[in-house]
Amino acid sequence: MQQGKLALSLGPILFFWHKQQIVDFYRQMAEQPLKTVYMGETVCSRRQELKVADWIDLAHDVATSGHEVILSxxxxxxxESDLKRLRKLIEQADFQVEANDLAAVRLLHAKGIPFIAGQALNIYNEQTLALMQSLGAYRWIAPVELGADRLAKMIAAVPDMTCEVFGWGKLPLAYSSRCFTARHYNLKKDSCEFKCLEHADGLLLNTREKQAFLTINGIQTMSAGYHSLLASYQQLMAIxxxxxxxxxxxxYMAEVIELHQQVLDGAKKATSALSELxxxxxxxxxxxxxxxxxxxxQCEGMIHAGA
Known part of the structure; x- marks a missing residue:
């Protein structure tokens, strides 16, 4: 397969932040060397610091800086209130949508609207990838558990579907109808007191042996460590x-983005960037x-990144 240069995308904010924090964050991100910026609440319906109209207005602000903006x-x-918000996302005509639930896939397909197949759709094989393409997906985000060998086979099988890979951050592993953060505070999900606002990067969960194991983020469980594929960027391009x-x-978001871009531009070795990251x-x-x-x-390939 012909090798092409990697572009950086910024995924949606997975944590619960105050409205002004979100606005300030995207003002900063609008100045960064990002090709694509994803925006929207993807984790919990109770996180309503920004309404759908607010997200759309903010998306317009970011788009004026020349970034491709996608609503997640x-x-x-x-x-029904969840579906109502989804319909508003789909009915707006200015931005493409990242579908993270099959209800979104169904509604987008019914309207004939091309879409991005999100990581939460769990596309683990070539048949599912081809199905999503037939329903209107033109780009997909690979599940975080997919290894390099499996992903290479899927891309080769459906080469005209643009592939995006989760390359930096705490891994989004699973979702539940129950809220783990509320349970931690002995609260019910519907009266959680919005405790997630107190944990801007999630709540760390340790094993009984005091080893960092997972991060609790409302109904979402994430990795404790930060996932990085920067050491494998040449392999990513090759497949x-x-x-x-x-x-x-x-x-440190601006610093993280800059270090990634420097490596992709050949201005910094991955080993040096990883030490800073x-x-x-x-x-x-x-x-x-x-x-x-x-x-x-943490594998040897990360420790001895050669580029």
Whole structure:
């Protein structure tokens, strides 16, 4: 497959931040070397600091800086109000939509609107990828558990579907109808007191042996360590990946983006960038899934990145 340069994309904010934090964050991101910016609430329907109209207005602001902006839909729709917000996303005509639930796929397909197939759709094989393409998907975000070998086969099987890979941040692993953060505080989901606002990068969960294991983020469970594929950027390009997704975090976002771009531009070696990135990630970087191992692992390929 012909090798092409990787472009950086910014995934949607997965955590619950105050409205002004979100607005200030995207003002900063509008100045960064990003090809694509995803925006919208994807995790929890109770996170309504910004309404759909607010997200659309903010998307217009970011788009004026020359970025491609995509509106991301919510995972795990559970109510008519969730569907109402989804319909508003689909009815606006200015931005493409990242579908993170099959309800979004159905509505977009019914209207004949091309869409991005989100990571939460769990596309693990060539048949599912081809099905999503037949329904209108033109780009897809690979599940974070897919290793390099499996992903290469899927891209080769459906080469005209643009592939995007989660390349930086705490891994979004699973979603539940229950809220783990509320349970941590002995609260019910519907009266959670919006405790997620107190944990801008999620709530760390340790094992009984005091080893960092997961991050709790409302109804979402995430990795404790920060996943990084920067050491494998040449392999990503070689198998046909076109976008490397960076997931938002509260601090050091501009620095994280700059380090990635410097490596992709050939201005900095990956080994040097990873040493700096580690300082912005609590000194814990992981990449096990990419190598067909447990996701919590840090593999040798990361430590001895050659480029």
């Amino acid at each position: 839909s919510q995972v795990l729709l559970e109510s 046909g990946v076109r976008y490397l997704r960076i997931s938002p975090q509260k601090e 580690k300082m912005h990630a609590g000194n814990v970087l992981v990449d096990g899934y990419w190598h067909g191992k447990a996701g919590i692992n």
